[in-house]
Amino acid sequence: MLKINQNSCTNCAACYDVCPYYVMGKEKNTGRVFIRYPDQCRSCGHCIAVCPAGAVIHDSLSLTDFEKASKVEIPPTVLKEHILQRRSVRIYQDWPVPDQALNDLIETGACAGTGANTQSVRFIVITDKSVLMKLEEIVFDICWKAGLKFFGGKGPLFRLLSGKFGPEITSWFRSYHDIFRHRRENNEIAGSVFRNAPAVILAHDLARNPLGAINCAVAMRNMELLAPAMGLGTCWTGYMISAAANKSKTINTFLGLDKTRRIHGGIMVGYPKFRYSLKIPRGMNMQTIRI
Numbered sequence: 688m689l690k691i692n693q694n695s696c697t698n699c700a701a702c703y704d705v706c707p708y709y710v711m712g713k714e715k716n717t718g719r720v721f722i723r724y725p726d727q728c729r730s731c732g733h734c735i736a737v738c739p740a741g742a743v744i745h746d747s748l749s750l751t752d753f754e755k756a757s758k759v760e761i762p763p764t765v766l767k768e769h770i771l772q773r774r775s776v777r778i779y780q781d782w783p784v785p786d787q788a789l790n791d792l793i794e795t796g797a798c799a800g801t802g803a804n805t806q807s808v809r810f811i812v813i814t815d816k817s818v819l820m821k822l823e824e825i826v827f828d829i830c831w832k833a834g835l836k837f838f839g840g841k842g843p844l845f846r847l848l849s850g851k852f853g854p855e856i857t858s859w860f861r862s863y864h865d866i867f868r869h870r871r872e873n874n875e876i877a878g879s880v881f882r883n884a885p886a887v888i889l890a891h892d893l894a895r896n897p898l899g900a901i902n903c904a905v906a907m908r909n910m911e912l913l914a915p916a917m918g919l920g921t922c923w924t925g926y927m928i929s930a931a932a933n934k935s936k937t938i939n940t941f942l943g944l945d946k947t948r949r950i951h952g953g954i955m956v957g958y959p960k961f962r963y964s965l966k967i968p969r970g971m972n973m974q975t976i977r978i
């Protein structure tokens with residue numbers, strides 16, 4: 688049920704304007720705001736959070752659960768520097784990440800937006816070293832075998848796949864496959880995937896959600912931006928994502944997920960061993976098409 692309390696509503700129309708799903712209507716003559724298409728509501732909470740009169744009544748969103756928003760003033764130059772100086776951290780101190788810090792990261796991920804407000808992203812936190820080592824072996828094996836299939840010969844499969852991916856992506860796959868080969872040959876599988884990080888956070892969404900991968904990425908990015916402010920470093924674990932895309936059943940079984948879920952996001956978390964004293968120039972990526 689969705690209602691507007693007409694006794695307190697001032698007809699400011701803020702809810703009408705902000706609703707992403709065009710749930711509210713406005714009466715032509717009076718301008719009175721009313722609930723027009725209640726079934727289109729995706730429970731995003733915007734109308735309740737914006738209403739100055741507390742006049743929106745929603746079945747599944749109680750006004751009492753909405754905390755007062757404080758005015759957060761971060762100088763844009765400070766925030767921009769924070770973003771520009773974020774680096775992917777792969778070498779960690781051997782210290783554990785406190786539970787509170789992990790919870791804070793998860794909270795920022797869980798509060799990230801999701802396409803159509805499905806709020807269907809969930810998280811797995813792994814801090815058990817033996818579990819991480821086992822998962823690392825599984826991921827390594829999946830990636831290695833996928834590479835072997837691709838690069839195992841110069842036969843029709845290689846031609847088909849390299850034609851499909853094009854030279855740029857094929858050369859990227861090739862260098863990763865070479866890394867895996869050398870790590871294998873040198874008996875250096877440990878640390879190849881999770882870099883001996885003390886914690887790994889994974890994000891999964893509904894396997895059939897076409898926006899699942901982006902939802903997970905957005906959630907992860909929230910965490911990646913908070914982490915450095917807490918003295919933590921993070922790095923995406925793309926091998927893990929590739930393995931989950933390749934052999935979702937194997938990965939899901941290991942993690943205790945059923946087939947309705949798909950791992951789309953994963954970051955390592957830990958205290959960085961090194962500090963980067965220089966910013967890496969990335970200006971060339973600013974080439975933009977303006978239309």
Ligand SMILES: Cc1cc2nc3c(=O)[nH]c(=O)nc-3n(C[C@H](O)[C@H](O)[C@H](O)COP(=O)(O)O)c2cc1C
Binds near residue numbers: 731801802803898901
């Ligand atoms: C992958 C993705 C796709 C989205 N696509 C749209 C869109 O096409 N139009 C739109 O109005 N909002 C879009 N959103 C915003 C979501 O609807 C929004 O995040 C959600 O309703 C929660 O609101 P919040 O971001 O204010 O927390 C998208 C969000 C994500 C993460």
Ligand code: SF4
Binds near residue numbers: 708711734735
């Ligand atoms: S909760 Fe979101 S979708 Fe539902 S009516 Fe309010 S603004 Fe619209």
Ligand code: SF4
Binds near residue numbers: 691699702743
């Ligand atoms: S935002 Fe609140 S006060 Fe304004 S029109 Fe909507 S219900 Fe009425």
